[in-house]
Amino acid sequence: MGTYQHAESVHLHGENHLRVVSGSYDTPGEAIADFERLYGDAVRPGPPPPTDTEQQAAQALAALSPGETASTADTPVEPPTAKTELVPVYAADPGDHEALLEKFLKEQGEWEKYRTWEDSTTVASHESPTLRAIFDHDTEGRETKWTFAAYETPVSDRLWHGTATASTPTAIVNALLDAVATERARGRGLSTSSTETAITEATSPLADAEWKHTIDGRYITWEAPGPQEGGVQFDAFAAQKADSPLPTWTTWGGHAVHQPARALQLSANAPAVLVQYITFEMAEGQGTRLVRPATPDSPTLRTTPAPAPVAASPPAAPLPGRSR
Known part of the structure; x- marks a missing residue:
């Protein structure tokens, strides 16, 4: 919902350049009241869910302790190859x-x-x-x-x-x-x-x-x-x-x-x-679904002096197949 300067208030439907005006109102108060009537039970408070990239980055950082992060060397290693997994x-x-x-x-x-x-x-x-x-x-x-x-x-x-x-x-x-x-x-x-x-x-x-x-x-x-x-x-x-x-x-x-x-x-x-x-x-x-490796600058792709490398959490196992 939005109000144009020196103009009417509107309800917009869609995203980016594909959005269209689904309703117009003379005052912001009317637009707010009708928006609450139509969509109030669909509104969810709080920040938007993290993207797939943000989730992968959080998992990679969580796998490393502060000491291991500080001791990470700058010597790059060969990145792992992308893998394909079966998913719903x-x-x-x-x-x-x-x-x-x-x-x-x-x-x-x-x-x-x-x-x-x-x-x-x-x-x-x-x-x-x-x-x-x-x-x-x-x-x-x-x-x-x-x-x-x-x-x-x-x-x-x-x-x-x-x-x-x-x-x-x-x-x-x-x-x-x-x-x-x-x-x-x-x-x-x-x-x-x-x-x-x-x-x-x-x-x-x-x-x-x-x-x-x-x-x-x-x-x-x-x-x-x-x-x-x-x-x-x-x-x-x-x-x-x-x-x-x-x-x-x-x-x-x-x-x-x-x-x-x-x-x-x-x-x-x-x-x-x-x-x-x-x-x-x-x-x-x-x-x-293609599981892509992390970028070369990611902590998961650097070597450390620790005896064993620390790997990011593995992806969730796919659902078992069903007969069609």
């Missing part, structure tokens, strides 16, 4: 989104690719045309890489929409692409906002995998078991309005649902079967 899909590296787009268009003959006047954007459109995917070639990290939209007819208002960040593992995005390529994942018939049965159907893979299920006000959350952070959240408030700027479904990995390292989000009216494709991949899928 929501904790995996993003993968090659460009290759995923090309693979989808090659395998789905009903979809065509269009380049816009901006070289950084590609539009994939269904022949109907009631389904569309917009791909941004330039975005990175937590910026939106994919934008999806579905329409009941070629001339109707938007039925549902979704986004995926550049940091989202390609296997999760591929699950959504597989869903929109099927006839069952189109239309309004299985709206997730209509019945409790539809929500149960959409999240059945998470229940089968024994994910932790909690209800907190308007939010229903399923959290992954094990050391890797990830989950799925349903927002009952956002589900009541098809045109709400807030996502109804959020699948996330890393940190927390309100500040995820990677996220795929869907609006109200997203078909339950489409959500089920994604939750199945979240519950059963696996991917790889």
